[in-house]
Amino acid sequence: MKILIIGGTGTISAPITRALAADPDNTVYMLNRGRHSDPFGNSVIRLRVDINDTEAAEQILPQGTFDSVIDFILFTREDAEKRTALFKDRTKQYIFISTNVAADHEYRLIAEESLPLGNSYSRYGTNKAEAEKYFREADIPYTIVRPTQTYSDARIPLSVKPGSCWAVISRILRDQPVIVHGDGEGIWAGTHADDFARAFIPLVGNTRTLGETYQIVNPEPYTWNMLYHTLGELLGKETKIVHIPTEFLMRCQEYDFTESIRGDKYHSVLFDIRKLEEVTGKLHFATDMRTGLQKYLAYMDEHPELKMEDPAYDAWCDRVITAYRKASDSFAEYLLNA
Numbered sequence: 001m002k003i004l005i006i007g008g009t010g011t012i013s014a015p016i017t018r019a020l021a022a023d024p025d026n027t028v029y030m031l032n033r034g035r036h037s038d039p040f041g042n043s044v045i046r047l048r049v050d051i052n053d054t055e056a057a058e059q060i061l062p063q064g065t066f067d068s069v070i071d072f073i074l075f076t077r078e079d080a081e082k083r084t085a086l087f088k089d090r091t092k093q094y095i096f097i098s099t100n101v102a103a104d105h106e107y108r109l110i111a112e113e114s115l116p117l118g119n120s121y122s123r124y125g126t127n128k129a130e131a132e133k134y135f136r137e138a139d140i141p142y143t144i145v146r147p148t149q150t151y152s153d154a155r156i157p158l159s160v161k162p163g164s165c166w167a168v169i170s171r172i173l174r175d176q177p178v179i180v181h182g183d184g185e186g187i188w189a190g191t192h193a194d195d196f197a198r199a200f201i202p203l204v205g206n207t208r209t210l211g212e213t214y215q216i217v218n219p220e221p222y223t224w225n226m227l228y229h230t231l232g233e234l235l236g237k238e239t240k241i242v243h244i245p246t247e248f249l250m251r252c253q254e255y256d257f258t259e260s261i262r263g264d265k266y267h268s269v270l271f272d273i274r275k276l277e278e279v280t281g282k283l284h285f286a287t288d289m290r291t292g293l294q295k296y297l298a299y300m301d302e303h304p305e306l307k308m309e310d311p312a313y314d315a316w317c318d319r320v321i322t323a324y325r326k327a328s329d330s331f332a333e334y335l336l337n338a
Contacts, residue, residue, distance in 0.1 A: 001205045002064070004029045004091070006051055007072030008044070009036045011152045012097065015197035016070070017044065020204065029062065032073075054082055066091040067205045077130040080138070088140040093205060098132050100148040100215060101125035105267040109187075112272045113146070113213045122263030132213070143203060144213040148271065149190045149264075153299040154306070156292060157190040159224050159265065160244075162255065166300065167310035172232055176314075177240040177321055181261045184225035184243050187268035191218040192287035192295075202280045209279060217271040218285040224265075230290055234297055242321050254316055 008017040008030040021028045021043035030040070031047040038044075049060045051073065069091040074083060080096070087094055100111060102125045104118040117132060119125035135142040149157050160179040161168050171178050199216045203209050225241065232239030246266050249257040277283055287295065300307055 001025065001067040002027050002029075003204065004031060004047075004061075004066045004069045005044075005072070006031050006070065006074070008032055008040075009038045010072060011155065011193050012147060012150050012196060013070075013072040014038070015193045016200055019197050019201055029066075031057070031060075052079070052082065054086055057086060061086075061090065065089075068093040068095060070095045070097070070204065072097050074131060075124070076127045077134050080131040080134040084135075084138045084140045088138070092141060093143055093207070093210060094135075094140050095143045095145060095203065096131065096135055098128045098144050098146045098213075099125060100146045100217070100269075100271075101264050102129035102132060102146065105269055109268060109270055110272055111215065111217075111269050113215055113275055119263055121266075122259050124259065125263060141210045143206075143209040143211075145200065145203065146213065146215040147191065147196060148215070148217045148269070149188070150193055150196050151190055151292060151296075152193045153295045154303075156296045157188065157227065159184075159228070160249065160255075160257065160261070162310050162313040164308060164310055164313075165296070166307050167313045169231070169235070169297075169300075170307070170309055171314070171317065172235055172237050172239055175237065175240065176317070177242045178228065179244055179249075179317060179320065180224050180228060180241050181246045181249055181257070181265065182224075182243060184228070184241060185223050185268075186265065187221045187223055187270060188227075188265060189217055189219060189221055189269065189271050190289065190292065191216065191285070192292050195285045195287055199276065199280055199283050199285075206279065212275075214276045214279070215271060215273065216276060217273060218287070219271045219273055220285065220288050221270055222289050227289060227293070231293055234290075234293055242324065244320070244324055248324070252320075254312075 005017050007013045020026050028044045030044045033050050034048040047060050049056050069087050101122050102117055103115040117129040155165050158168050159181050168178055196216055228239045246261050250262050
């Protein structure tokens, strides 16, 4: 197959690029701005251009038709309009990587592809939903893929965190309390990027998937408390969790927990992947939650330069936990005397 990957070096896209390029029957083009190094050597043909510069992209694209174009960096309806104009006559399949955050999880525990779109707490989800709506009406042979939280050896699912995962791990190692939203009993699922890639590959160039939407998720459920206590066990520590209601966290000025928590991790979700398995066959996800955490900790030990402390986040956690405990004690005293 002749395949174009837009992006190709990110958490989700890199394992897919690697797997497609390893197939001798594929010719893989990778289009991006070239700002990040990649490990693919001569296995891919690099096209260096900003995809949002449509005129420049027109000039650099090879002649002929792609069997599949896979877009990892399309975020808005405007992006979808530009891509459709650029590729509608250049590909037999356009795969748009959307997100489960685009769907409305307010009143449904089981997440299926048929969930209505809508997420008033996430700009990211809203923008992806608008792009999905556009493709369903556009004159282009599309396939939509919805990941949930996909992680790698260098990052893991966490509740309340800054940009770095290690900032949370460091607090556990130093016997400092960590913040988890709600009561920690929300049900979640994460997918290791290697597992995501294996489930994704059968969709590429597959005419059966045209006009369809598929969610790719490791359906293994766990709670946030389970994840954090497993982390502590692997670190040889007791994880000290402070549960803070999401409604309080949303008022934070330093970090955007409206988007990352209320708009994404707030709801309990069980993922149904039967539609995906109708195409792929029964899937085996090699990396469960515990194994994924082990891989992350091993990777960080192999790359100690990545174990960067975050003093600002540390100080924020300390202030917030102190204030919340004081307020909780005061409220508990009120209830005793009410």
